[in-house]
Every structure is written in C-alpha cells, then in structure tokens.
Amino acid sequence: MQDFKRQHFELLGKEVLGRASFIPPFKANAPLENEARFVCIVNGKSKLYIPNNQYNFESSDCFIMKCDNFVNHWFENEDGSRSEAIIFQLYPEVIKAIFGEEMKSIFSSKKKMTTNSVERVSSNLILNNFLTSLHAYFDHPEQINDDFIKLKIRELIIILINSDKSGDIKSMLNGLFDTNAYDFQEIIHTHLYDDLSVEDLAFFAGLSLSTFKRKFKTVFGTSPNQYIKAKRLTRAQHLLQTTEERISDIAYDCGFNDTGYFSKLFKTEFNQSPSEYRKLSIL
Structure with missing residues (x-):
C-alpha cells in the first residue's frame, strides 16, 4: 500500500462514504459480509475478481458490489498519476434507517433476483453530476453531519433506480445482502x-x-x-x-x-x- 490517503464519513458507527487515493500498483482483498458497495473510479484502472468471474474497470466507471469475496488489482497508470475512487458502503441497518417503511416499495423488483455479485452502472448526466459534487464535501468535511450523509445515500439509491432502464440494478438492490454459494x-x-x-x-x-x-x-x-x-x-x-x-x-x-x-x-x-x-x- 503506497502513500494511501483516505477520507470517510460515518453513520450509525459505520463508515458509509469515503474517498481513497493511492499510488498503484495495489492489490486489495475485500470480504463483504452483510455489506455492499457502490464504487466510482475517479482515476485508474483495475481488474476485479470474484469467485466465478472477473471484471475490468477504468476511469469514470461505476459499479455495485453485493455481499461476496473480492480481489481487486489496481494497475499502474500510464501517466504515473494516483488512482482514486469514491465508495459508498451500504449496510442493512443504514438502509433501513434511511428508507424505513419505504424499503419494500422502493427495492421491490418484478425482475428475477440476480445472482451477479457485480453490476456495472451506466454513466448518465445526473449520476455524474452527483458524484462530482461530492468532492467539494470531502474538501470541507467540517460542514457534513448525519442528516447530510443520509440525504446523499438516499439520493444515490434513487438516482440508480430511476436511471435503471434494464431493471438489473433494482434486481440487485432487492437482494443486495444475499450471499452466493460457489462450487x-x-x-x-x-x-x-x-x-x-x-x-x-x-x-x-x-x-x-x-x-x-x-x-x-x-x-x-x-x-x-x-x-x-x-x-x-x-x-x-x-x-x-x-x-x-x-x-x-x-x-x-x-x-x-x-x-x-x-x-x-x-x-x-x-x-x-x-x-x-x-x-x-x-x-
């Protein structure tokens, strides 16, 4: 881990929103137990491995990771720049605290629940603007409180659902904390x-x-x-x-x-x- 810099905000005693930057190459193992993540690669290139698949990601790519075991290889950038990512860490109790009784209606899906552990999120103007705006808050953390963090997590989920034309994201959110079994x-x-x-x-x-x-x-x-x-x-x-x-x-x-x-x-x-x-x- 070379020159690793990390900022994060907490809610209910858990880290829920963070920004990390580091000098690649870098390898990270992440066991997500009763936890899911939304990741936006601000800068960098990585290969994400799961037990039965692998995915290639680069700058500006966004994806959701549900409960599973992950190995992420970050590759050296051609221009020698730092890799950077924004990460939302999602927990059942946090989602429940934010959405309450709305959870059933917001997260329900007519589509068969996906078993994919990773789902790519298509780029769109609203999501891009939302993610770009977060940098100002990381630069001025003294202005952030619990209500603000709740608002941002809620905003992210609503943007993901409203921009999900295929229904794949909503299907994943419906089983976000379910685990997969592998041979x-x-x-x-x-x-x-x-x-x-x-x-x-x-x-x-x-x-x-x-x-x-x-x-x-x-x-x-x-x-x-x-x-x-x-x-x-x-x-x-x-x-x-x-x-x-x-x-x-x-x-x-x-x-x-x-x-x-x-x-x-x-x-x-x-x-x-x-x-x-x-x-x-x-x-």
Missing part, C-alpha cells in the same frame, strides 16, 4: 490462468489456507501449486505451437506476471526455453 472446482477452473495466488483462491473458497490445501488435494489429487503450474505451462505450450503471440503476452495470458520466471519454469519442465520450443515446433 469448489468452479472457483479453481475460473481462475486457473489469472494472476491470483493460492491464498486468493482460498479466500474465494472461504477456507483457511491449510484447509484449502487439504481439500484441493482431495479433489485434484495433488497440491494447488503443482496443479496450477502444470495447467499453466501446458496452456503456454499450446499457445507457443498455435499462435504468434509474443512470449511475454503468452506468459501473462497463462497467469505469469514475470516473463523471466515463466521462461525458467518452462525450461525446467520441457528442457527448452519458450523461444527454442517455438522454433522447433515450426520445423
């Missing part, structure tokens, strides 16, 4: 070629690292590191044979963020460097 093998196969650690996979599975390793060996017959390494190298071998991608790109596509480390592993496994293997495959 163990689904988690592993979804992220075989992603730049995620064994610790990240254990986090997605909701298991301690030692319990995860034991379960992994029971299911796959080997250790996580051995299984994942073998799968990634086999895929790299196939891509070297069938594509003209640069070796550095193949390494990245197979979950290796260090080309030198990838080349070393490949040579150990196949007795040839990736470039040597590709040349011989062409002959």
